[in-house]
Amino acid sequence: MRTSPSRPTPRRRPPDMAAATTPVNRPDTPQLFRLSVEVGDLDRAIAFYSELFGIEGHRQAGARSYFDCGPVTLSVMDVSANGAPHTAAKALYFTVEDLEALFARAEVLGCLSTELVHDQSAGAIVVRPWGERSFYADDPWGNPLCFVERGTVYAG
Incomplete structure (x- = not known):
């Protein structure tokens, strides 16, 4: 019995995932712009993050400080100052061009x-006291997400 030489199986090219998911191919990809962490002592947190990052934070109203980390701002929030934390304390913040479509x-x-959020419905499109036009949602695991209309982002 004669056996034929095995032929190599042609390898499939992996899909170009970067090209498939870039904002260029998705007209209104939400852009992450702020991450929040909760702390129990704002002064200590400011000292820690300033030392760690080698930059100064910008103190904000409402017991928080912003650290400019490139395109994303780190918001350090002292939840002990106002009692229980609120939705905004843990939210991931995204900017979008078409807020109504995402809503x-x-x-x-x-x-x-x-x-x-500040006595306003988080789940409605509202102009917040700090000027952002936004709404909040929760993923299936309870992680809060905030979507802000591009051009209304409060940068501190």
Whole structure:
């Protein structure tokens, strides 16, 4: 019996994931711009992050400080100053061009927040006291997300 030499199986090229997911190919990809961490002592946290990053924070109203970390701001929030933390304390913040379109998708998913942020409905498109036009949603695991209309971002 004669056996034929085995032919190498042609290798498939892996998909170009970078090209498939770049903002160029997705017209309104949300852009992450702020991460928040909760702390129990703002002065100590400012000292720590200033020393760690080698930069100074910018103190904000409401017992928090912002650290400019390139395109993303680190918001350090002292939750002990105001009692219990609120939705904004842990949210991931994204900017979007078309806030209404993203709001409609969140509404269909049933993930709009039921919390209040500064006595306003977090799950509604509202201009916040600091000027951002935004709404909050929660992922299925309870992680808060905030979507802010591009051009209204409060940078501190």
